[in-house]
Amino acid sequence: MNPPIVRALRAIVGDAGLVVDETRRIPYECDGLAFERQKPRLVLLPGNTEEALGCMRILHEEGIPIVARGAGTGLTGGATPVEGGVVVGTARMRRVLEINVQDRYARAEAGLVNLDLSRACADDGLMYAPDPSSQMACTIGGNVANNSGGPHCFKYGNTSRHVLGLKIVTPEGELLDLSRPETDPEGLDLVGLFVGSEGMFGLATEVTVRLLPAPENVETVLAIFPDLDDACDAVSEIIAERWDPSALEILDRLTIQAVEASIYAAGYPAEADAVLLIEIEGSRAECDANYNGISAVLDRHRVIEARRAQTEQERKKLWAGRKGAYGAMGRIAPDLYVSDVVVPRTKLRELVRKSTEICSEYGLKLTNVFHAGDGNLHPNLSYDRRDSDELKRVLAAGDEIMEAVIAAGGTLSGEHGVGLEKRDQMPMYFSQPDLDIMLAVRAAWDQQQRMNPGKLLPIRACNEHMPFKGLNR
């Protein structure tokens, strides 16, 4: 990148805020979507909103494309600079700015790690509800970009239900201070619109979120089933009977085997075809009522065993298998393609079966770890990206699974966003008028379409179809 520009940027962010060296730029060439890579021309790590404003102004003057990046834990290629340009990361903006106990909100810099926010308010008996599986690494800003979910979002809702305000640096380098904690939007809901916009409207530097009272008691039950169908049916019935669990997570047989062979071994019996992890929260009375009601449902669905944790340590042990599942899959193959779709709960069985069939046709290993409560399936395809034929089969299988999901009344994505991965599948779900409005709304924020170009929308303004040689399609 030409030296005067680099000098001008260095003058704003200092050496610590600039990654110029080519090898040091390698980590920024992709996110969790491992097979799409593109090295950014430069990486900027502003230390605060002021520095971000300065950088964005210069990049605007120079007409340079910008890709915002949190921790890079995204799974759809949202943080991959496919069209080059500059990556602006939030790694140096991770301060908690305010915890307001009385009015129950927090203000934090966008680079704050999700789990650190809940830690910061734990002593006040409060919590931040959205808990992506990557919460030990992912950032609040990244969660905003993707409207991220997590196991407990079944009860509490995804990120969009918890963001009360934002400080946004526009593509032109102007500041929108919408950071006041508004439980209901004023005027047009710019904050709500920004959540889930995948870095295409600007750079969020501060996030104001709702905090919730931490539950009095949290109980965890691990139910082991001889058949995945039984686990799925139990989930539907628990909800139909109006019991009120805070999380309902299912792991399938292949996942269990990977977990049992790993350091996360949780002692699941060999005959287990599926395990269902159930969390219950509330007063003692509520927990007991829910536990008893849910146990009765489990019994009706041939549960082999239901383990109720008696101590916090036992609770953590029951969760260990779930939290370690993705790590454990490294034993199956070096790479993992994690899909993310939502289907009506009543169709969980059918779609898990269908995905399994599709993958076996392609000779691929499929594992299922999913948020059963809200019908959020994660078909995980293990592969080795050095095997280009296997990669082709993974992508073809992924497409077929998506077609089956949408045919069953499901949706394109549940909590990971669209990014690159599903960009060209958007027309499977949205009509041209839908997409045209999205394009126009994007242009309202970013006339030049410099923010995260090539993501989310399959076409540019004026319906020019985008060249896309990625994903081997």
Added chain:
Amino acid sequence: MNPPIVRALRAIVGDAGLVVDETRRIPYECDGLAFERQKPRLVLLPGNTEEALGCMRILHEEGIPIVARGAGTGLTGGATPVEGGVVVGTARMRRVLEINVQDRYARAEAGLVNLDLSRACADDGLMYAPDPSSQMACTIGGNVANNSGGPHCFKYGNTSRHVLGLKIVTPEGELLDLSRPETDPEGLDLVGLFVGSEGMFGLATEVTVRLLPAPENVETVLAIFPDLDDACDAVSEIIAERWDPSALEILDRLTIQAVEASIYAAGYPAEADAVLLIEIEGSRAECDANYNGISAVLDRHRVIEARRAQTEQERKKLWAGRKGAYGAMGRIAPDLYVSDVVVPRTKLRELVRKSTEICSEYGLKLTNVFHAGDGNLHPNLSYDRRDSDELKRVLAAGDEIMEAVIAAGGTLSGEHGVGLEKRDQMPMYFSQPDLDIMLAVRAAWDQQQRMNPGKLLPIRACNEHMPFKGLNR
């Protein structure tokens, strides 16, 4: 309006869908903001989405301004056709289209009355949470336009948290079918953006909403206080102590007097300076725990009496005063200017006092009925619109109250929208860059700005400041 156009429209909606006669158009010249009136050139009442599409196409070809209208219960002039044009009402679209018990959602036409939706799913043990005080008349579509609230939105959140999908007719007469029940938005959140857009993006003809399980038990307690401050402090402490009421409503002395003098008389003692209406929901155990905890708080705040309803009939009686309050105010003066602002809960006392001072300076009668739980104040100024001097004082006092609210960290509107009433106050709250993005987003939906012109945004595109002789300003 020129006959060929009227003929073309009649051919689509039939005689029942057309209001041409001048006297029959009078009811459409304003909504609940009584002092701004303008007769529409024509009123259209399409019977379904198809008819709405046909009408919108013709109006687009003719470049005629359009104002959407539900029941006309809005309080900010949002449905008043200030710039003339055609009113498109939803009065003939009030069918419930689907109640899905298993996946807990409903699809309804936009003209369905709010309360009728909850009635339609009551037998399935479900409910639609947002409950505006006008719920016996206001429509789901109107609720979407204004992101309406209600007493129970303290617990459940305003309309935007419950809308899962929409069928939208664009200003050009194109259909956006976003009516699938999505618990989390796909791509850019067009549905979330449309909620609260006050009829400026198009006409919603179908609404898909989340249904919630109706609570096992509902308890109502009426607490009578010798001093409004005590009532406000009790509310703050109930929440600080983490009790979980579903509604916290306060009525002040003047309101109590009006209620007691009316057919809604609830037998409030003469020494009552404020009453606090508390609702509790949940299992028997939860209700008892909350009742006991909340009672202890009330005692600490000098409550004169706390009445706990023992029967459904008693419950209704306790609510009667609250629900009848606005009707009762008709005894104070013929017209009522209902303001709507939100302040931090901890500042309720201060702002109620301040509003009272301001109104007494202007020699105006102020009543306060408010959603104390979420700090949503409703300063109600009684007046007679035939007295132009009194009207001037009402508007001046309204402005001063707004300035005080914003100075205290409050917001412009809580649940009634911006409409005409607060349009010119938007710059008190939003910066020019904020407003510019809102304008651009509006243009993304409605390039010609034909939908509800003159509302919400104080400026048109290209920063042309709008002529606004209304509100005597």
